[in-house]
Amino acid sequence: xxxxxxxxxxxxxxxxxxxxxxxxxxxxxxxTYVHYKWQPFVISEGDTSADPLVVDAKxxxxxIEETVSYVQAYERLYVLEGLPEE
Numbered sequence: 001x002x003x004x005x006x007x008x009x010x011x012x013x014x015x016x017x018x019x020x021x022x023x024x025x026x027x028x029x030x031x032t033y034v035h036y037k038w039q040p041f042v043i044s045e046g047d048t049s050a051d052p053l054v055v056d057a058k059x060x061x062x063x064i065e066e067t068v069s070y071v072q073a074y075e076r077l078y079v080l081e082g083l084p085e086e
Contacts, residue, residue, distance in 0.1 A: 012078050015071075022067040025060045032056075 003023075004014055015023075 015074065019067045019070045022060070022064060023071075025056075026064060026067075029057050029060050 003020065007014060
């Protein structure tokens, strides 16, 4: 069951597609590290590494704070404060 189905079953509104993609991408980068023994590296200013794993991680992490804020606001609004009455 995917997150969209889980939220629907729980009667919660869907997450914004942009943030669902960001969470999936973050999960993919995490799985690459955990499951494939990814070699550690330091993300630094001006790093021009052509390694696709490094590029993917940078792209995912560049905007992840926006997604974290979105998910925290979603949780506050719909989970902690309850669903709006219909």
